[in-house]
Amino acid sequence: MRVTPEDGIVVVTGAGSGLGRALAHVFAHKGFAVAGLGRRAEALEETAALCPGFFAVPVDIADAGAVRAAFATLPAPAVLVNNAAIYPRRDLLAETGESWAETVNSNLNGLVNCTLAALGPMVQRGQGRILNVATFADLNPLPGAAAYSVSKGAARIFTRALIADITDRFPGIVVSDWMPGMLATKMGIRDGLDPATAAAWGATLALLRDPSLTGSTFEMDREILPPRGLKNRVKDALLLRRRRPRVLSDL
Amino acid sequence: MSTLADHGDAPEGGWDALVIGTGIGGGTLGRRLAEAGMRVLFLEKGQADARSAENGLSEVALPEARAVRGLWPAPLTATVDGITQRFFAPLGSGPGGSSVFYAATLERPDRHDIDDTPGRPHPTGGWPLGFDTLAPSYAEAARLYRVYGTPDPLSPEVPLPLRAPPPLTAVEARLFDRLQRSGLHPYHAPTGIERIDGCRMCLGRKCPKACKMDGRSAGVEPALATGRARLVTGAEVTRLVMDGDRIAAVEATVDGTSRRFTARRIVLAGGALGSPRVLLRSACEDWPDGVANRSGLVGRNLMFHLNEILAVWPGLDGPPTKAVSFRDLYHRDGQRLGTVQAMGIRASYGEITYYLQRMLEGTRLAPLAPVARLPAALAARLLGSAQILVGLLEDLPYRENRVGADGHIHYTLHDELKARRRVFRRALRQAFRGQRGLLLGIAPDLNWGHPCGTLRFGHDPAHSVLRADGRTHDVENLWVADASFMPTSMGVNPSLTIAAFALHVADGMLGGRK
Ligand SMILES: Cc1cc2nc3c(=O)[nH]c(=O)nc-3n(C[C@H](O)[C@H](O)[C@H](O)COP(=O)(O)OP(=O)(O)OC[C@H]3O[C@@H](n4cnc5c(N)ncnc54)[C@H](O)[C@@H]3O)c2cc1C
Numbered sequence: 001m002r003v004t005p006e007d008g009i010v011v012v013t014g015a016g017s018g019l020g021r022a023l024a025h026v027f028a029h030k031g032f033a034v035a036g037l038g039r040r041a042e043a044l045e046e047t048a049a050l051c052p053g054f055f056a057v058p059v060d061i062a063d064a065g066a067v068r069a070a071f072a073t074l075p076a077p078a079v080l081v082n083n084a085a086i087y088p089r090r091d092l093l094a095e096t097g098e099s100w101a102e103t104v105n106s107n108l109n110g111l112v113n114c115t116l117a118a119l120g121p122m123v124q125r126g127q128g129r130i131l132n133v134a135t136f137a138d139l140n141p142l143p144g145a146a147a148y149s150v151s152k153g154a155a156r157i158f159t160r161a162l163i164a165d166i167t168d169r170f171p172g173i174v175v176s177d178w179m180p181g182m183l184a185t186k187m188g189i190r191d192g193l194d195p196a197t198a199a200a201w202g203a204t205l206a207l208l209r210d211p212s213l214t215g216s217t218f219e220m221d222r223e224i225l226p227p228r229g230l231k232n233r234v235k236d237a238l239l240l241r242r243r244r245p246r247v248l249s250d251l
Numbered sequence: 252m253s254t255l256a257d258h259g260d261a262p263e264g265g266w267d268a269l270v271i272g273t274g275i276g277g278g279t280l281g282r283r284l285a286e287a288g289m290r291v292l293f294l295e296k297g298q299a300d301a302r303s304a305e306n307g308l309s310e311v312a313l314p315e316a317r318a319v320r321g322l323w324p325a326p327l328t329a330t331v332d333g334i335t336q337r338f339f340a341p342l343g344s345g346p347g348g349s350s351v352f353y354a355a356t357l358e359r360p361d362r363h364d365i366d367d368t369p370g371r372p373h374p375t376g377g378w379p380l381g382f383d384t385l386a387p388s389y390a391e392a393a394r395l396y397r398v399y400g401t402p403d404p405l406s407p408e409v410p411l412p413l414r415a416p417p418p419l420t421a422v423e424a425r426l427f428d429r430l431q432r433s434g435l436h437p438y439h440a441p442t443g444i445e446r447i448d449g450c451r452m453c454l455g456r457k458c459p460k461a462c463k464m465d466g467r468s469a470g471v472e473p474a475l476a477t478g479r480a481r482l483v484t485g486a487e488v489t490r491l492v493m494d495g496d497r498i499a500a501v502e503a504t505v506d507g508t509s510r511r512f513t514a515r516r517i518v519l520a521g522g523a524l525g526s527p528r529v530l531l532r533s534a535c536e537d538w539p540d541g542v543a544n545r546s547g548l549v550g551r552n553l554m555f556h557l558n559e560i561l562a563v564w565p566g567l568d569g570p571p572t573k574a575v576s577f578r579d580l581y582h583r584d585g586q587r588l589g590t591v592q593a594m595g596i597r598a599s600y601g602e603i604t605y606y607l608q609r610m611l612e613g614t615r616l617a618p619l620a621p622v623a624r625l626p627a628a629l630a631a632r633l634l635g636s637a638q639i640l641v642g643l644l645e646d647l648p649y650r651e652n653r654v655g656a657d658g659h660i661h662y663t664l665h666d667e668l669k670a671r672r673r674v675f676r677r678a679l680r681q682a683f684r685g686q687r688g689l690l691l692g693i694a695p696d697l698n699w700g701h702p703c704g705t706l707r708f709g710h711d712p713a714h715s716v717l718r719a720d721g722r723t724h725d726v727e728n729l730w731v732a733d734a735s736f737m738p739t740s741m742g743v744n745p746s747l748t749i750a751a752f753a754l755h756v757a758d759g760m761l762g763g764r765k
Contacts (some may be wrong), residue, residue, distance in 0.1 A: 126303025126459050168311075169304040169320060 003047065003129055003207045008121075009033040010206070011071075013061055013114055015086030021135065023081055023206075024051050024201035027119060030203065035074050037084065037114070041151070061110030061203035062102075071214055074220040076125065079206050080118040082111040083133045087187045092146045100147050107151035109157060119166070119173070123249035127172040131206040132159050134177040135136035164213050170212075171211045193220075198238030204248050220250040258481040259505065266292040266522040268377075268760070269501055269514035271488045271529065272397025273378075274712035276733030277520030277749045279395070280472020281480060283757035285553055286473070291480040291515060293471060293589050295319055296487040296521070297625030298644040307456035308352050309342050321345035321352075321457065325730075327524075327699070329660035341700040348522060349700060354454040354573060354595050355443040355751075358743035359389050359397050360409055364580060364645075365741075371582060377739045379710050379719035382408075385751055388758075392750035393441070396464040400441035403578050413441060422569030426593070426638060429565060429686060430577060440592055443469070454573055454595040473624060484509075491517070491533040491542050497727050498542075507573050516728050516760060520753075523702035523734040524555065524654050530706075531656035540651050541656070543706075544721040548716050550655060550705050552648035554740040555733055556589065556698040557672055559642035561679060564687040566567065568636040575710045580642070581742050588675045592680075611752065628670045644668075648704050654728030664695055703745055706735035719754030732756045 014020035015036025023248045027034045028051035039055045044056035047164030059070045061084055071077075085107045090099065113129060139147060144181025151231045159177050166173060180202060184192040201221040205213075217224045223245035228236065236242060267289035270281045277293065285291045298318050306320050314324035328335065362382045363371035385660035386409070393411040402410035416439040419427060431439040444450065445462040447584040455461045461468040462757070474480040485506060492500040500511040525560045527550035532542040541549050573595030580588050642664045672695060679690060709715025712724035717736055725728045732753040734745050741748065 048561070123301045123303060126301070165316075168309060169300060169306040171305060172303075 001207065001210045003078050003209055005031045005033065007127070008076045009035055009074065010079040010081070011035045011037065011038045011074070011077045011114070011118060013110070014057075014061075015047050016040050018041040018187060019180055019183060019195045019199060020081075020083045021047045021050070022195040023083060024054055025196070026199045026203035027051075027079075027206075028053050032079075032206070033075070035077070037067075037070065045178055061114055062105035063107075063144070064113045064175070067110075067117050071114075071120075072122075076121040077118045077128065078132070079129045081131045081133065081206050082112060082114055082155075084110055085187070086132070087142045087145070087148045090147065091144055091190045095147060103125065103147035104151045104154075107153045107218045109159065111155050115158075115162065122173050123166075124172055125172075126170055127209075128174070129209050130162075130173065130175045131202065131205055132175075132177050133202070134179055135160070137180065161195055167214050171214070174211055174214050176205070176213050176215065177217045178202055179217065179224075180199065181220040201248055204251075208251055209242075210251075216246070218246075218248070222246070255295055257722065260433035261292060261481040261483055263510060263754040264513040266514035268289050268292070268516040268518055268709070269294065269512055270518045271519055272296070272519070272523055272525060272733065272734055273346050273466060273471045273482065274343070274468040274520060274749075275350040275470065275519065275746050276522075276753045277349075277352075277390070277476070278347060278466030278596075280470075280518060280520065280732040280753040280757045282395075282470045282474040282547070284474075284756055284760065285477040285480040287757075287761050289479065289761070291481040293480065294486040294488055294501070294514065295473070295482060296514065296525075296729045297324075297343070297348075297484065297485045299482075304457050305459050305624070308343075310339055312339075320345070321347070325385070325564050325658075327660065328658065329662060329698070331396065331660075331662045332664055337345040342362065342524070343666045346419070346471045348486065349736070350454060350465035351457045351467055351727075353465060353700075353745075353746060354575065354743050355396075356576070357393065357396055357441050357443045357592060357593060357747040358576070359393075359436040359441075359593075359672045359747055359751075360741040360743050361578070361581060362408065362651075363587075364739065364743070370585075374587075375709075376705050378738055379708055379715075380755070381415045385755065388751040389747060393755050395754075396443035396469050396750060397445050398443050398747075399439075399446070400466075401439040401462050403438050403576075404436045405581075410749050411441060415440070416574070419574065420569055420572065422567050422638065423572045423574045424573065425567050426563070426575050427566040429577070431469075433682060433684075434685065435577050435579045435682060437575050437577045439574050442573065443746075446634055451575070452595075469662070476539055476687060487530055488521070489532065491529065491729070493535055493537055493542060493726075494730050496725065498729055504559070516730065518730045518732055518756075519706075519759075520583075520731070520733040523705045524658065526630065526731060526733055526735045527654055527705045528656060528658055534656075542758045543716060543725045543729060546713055546716055547709065548650075551650050551653045551654045551752075552704040552738070553654055553660065553702060554646040554648055554704040554737075555662075556646055556701045556740060557646060557668070558692075558696045558698045559672075559679060560594070560640075560691040560696070561591075561640040561642065561677060561683070562637040562689045562691055563640060563650065563683065566636075566687070572638055580675065581684060583674065583678055584597045586671050586674055587645045587647075587742060588671065588678065591640055591642045591679070594639040594641045607736060631698070640709045642675060642679055643742060643744065644672055644721055645742045648707070648739060650659050654702075654705055662697070669695070682762070701734075701740070701745055703737040706731050708739040721752065722759075730756055730760060742759055 010032045041058040048054045077162035137149040141149035180198040182192040270277045273295045317324040323344045326337045327340040365382045366375035368375040399414035399416045447462045461657035486503045490502040533542040576592040706716040
């Protein structure tokens with residue numbers, strides 16, 4: 001079960017740089033029409049120059065009204081990749097309410113704005129794919145990364161809350177989290193992964209729409225299984241059911 | 252027709268008929284009226300989710316979350332044999348009512364369910380409309396609901412007009428064979444599903460297409476398609492405003508504000524638990540015991556069915572079937588028992604745990620209930636290929652079994668019912684002797700999804716609420732078309748009967764117009 005270009009367009013947020021640009025590139029070369037959202041029009045134009053069938057949608061995703069208006073001009077999305085995020089390195093004592101809100105507005109509220117806008121047409125069709133680019137930053141927040149860790153951690157909770165609200169009603173809308181790994185991007189680390197490698201995984205995952213992927217977490221190209229309690233492990237054993245993490249190359 | 256547009260701006264007056272509730276009763280009746288040219292307004296308490304929604308019944312707890320899913324939002328409070336419980340009942344609220352979740356088995360009852368027949372006397376002396384009078388409405392309902400199946404080989408009656416069923420699967424064929432070898436007479440259960448391309452047999456859950464035929468797809472939607480009907484969802488009728496023996500207006504809360512609607516004819520179709528509440532809550536100076544309640548019977552004679560759940564192992568693995576029904580145990584030794592049919596669910600881990608726990612709960616082993624999980628896991632593995640059958644045991648009317656103005660249910664399991672249950676269980680055990688079969692459940696299991704009887708129809712205004720044509724004895728411009736009308740619960744599922752009666756009521760209303 002894979003999404004095809006006939007199913008609709010792919011929307012990538014944060015498409016003006018780094019992983020977002022690399023994702024747009026993969027989707028475009030697979031024949032998809034790609035709408036790239038981003039704050040900086042020039043950066044989006046640079047992405048457009050690399051990607052056939054890409055259209056630039058300059059918009060600040062933190063602005064709910066602007067996001068609604070932008071989606072209203074787009075054809076129905078088959079896929080939304082919530083990739084945009086900012087990572088201000090700032091000691092918590094240097095944060096102000098305003099600087100904090102700015103990070104939460106993009107990393108959490110921006111993702112929510114885009115998701116709500118994309119859900120309208122997806123719900124109408126009972127079908128769609130939402131992939132949230134996520135991190136483990138919330139597990140052990142690093143010094144200097146408070147706003148990032150909190151907002152990205154909240155975004156992971158949002159994924160679960162979204163699933164709680166829609167999956168029983170619209171199982172054809174497949175929602176999951178993906179950790180791309182440590183990337184050699186401006187936000188990442190110098191000797192990290194080539195974003196093109198990660199983007200190939202991310203795009204593959206975003207085009208898979210088996211309902212069993214809903215709620216899964218993939219890191220790079222393989223699934224991370226949630227820890228199982230003792231009771232469930234006993235049950236698994238009795239049912240001769242052992243869960244193995246899925247790997248993209250097998251799907 | 253793919254979405255149910257909400258017509259919150261629909262005009263408040265000028266309607267030929269106002270239909271309260273859009274279940275199988277209200278939906279079917281409204282469709283008939285609109286197709287015949289009437290202007291129809293539906294007021295539905297529940298919400299319309301996106302048409303693509305596929306959810307089933309669930310234990311989701313927040314009332315708001317239940318409402319968007321088309322589930323009855325509040326828990327039911329029921330006192331059964333003196334013990335009060337609060338729980339979420341398997342009831343729908345929204346376009347289609349409970350029927351969007353139903354399993355679409357559309358059985359016509361036997362003659363003795365309706366008529367007083369020699370050798371099979373009817374507990375109420377017979378319904379005011381006989382089997383033969385209702386037969387054309389049953390046939391019409393079967394056509395509207397696109398019913399397929401095969402006739403009951405034991406029935407001497409003219410069969411329903413049935414579409415040809417799909418060929419039996421291997422598991423179904425095996426099950427038929429087993430039953431026949433035990434001397435039983437299975438038939439392909441009459442089923443209201445169009446079976447369009449890509450049909451996924453949405454039994455127990457909402458169908459995202461106009462494929463499963465229910466009060467929405469075969470009622471409200473075709474009614475709206477005529478252009479003469481409008482639907483306001485989220486509109487809970489709180490009161491009927493009376494002017495002598497007529498309803499002057501219908502008061503409803505829509506989006507938190509109270510509005511008044513008027514129409515020449517009012518049809519109450521809020522279901523067997525919903526409709527009597529509207530009447531009781533409309534009590535006023537002229538109608539101190541509730542509207543249309545001079546008989547004192549509004550809300551009374553509440554019936555359900557008792558479920559007897561049975562696991563059988565056809566010896567073949569396969570998807571759960573819903574195709575098999577038989578009526579060999581329907582009426583035995585002068586007793587009204589009921590039909591037996593495949594339930595369309597799998598004996599999965601969850602169900603087996605549930606039943607093991609329920610079995611333990613009824614015994615002194617109750618403290619062991621949590622332990623049932625492990626045996627259930629084993630059972631699920633060993634017995635996972637079981638098919639689940641359910642026997643529906645008829646419930647009979649008792650005045651004190653009732654729903655009140657506050658929705659509280661009082662129900663007593665009478666000795667007579669318990670005795671018939673023993674007979675039914677014995678008959679089931681005998682029928683499956685020599686087969687791999689297991690009766691699940693020890694305590695009586697009321698089917699909360701099948702309430703009926705709370706506004707029974709009859710000829711005598713002292714002993715019934717509705718006339719034979721569905722109009723109330725007491726109020727000139729008020730009709731009822733839902734499961735409330737049934738004087739007895741029959742030995743089969745109720746929906747085809749509700750639809751047939753709704754068509755009959757609609758025809759009477761249309762005749763009266765000329
Ligand atoms: C899981 C399940 C499976 C079933 N399977 C079958 C089956 O296979 N075959 C079968 O024949 N039957 C089956 N049934 C039973 C069947 O669904 C019901 O008997 C039938 O749908 C009842 O229809 P109704 O029109 O009487 O009322 P309802 O379906 O209860 O509809 C009443 C409607 O009125 C609305 N309403 C109530 N009060 C108000 C108010 N004050 N103002 C406005 N609106 C109001 C409600 O919100 C609701 O939408 C099943 C039931 C369940 C739960």
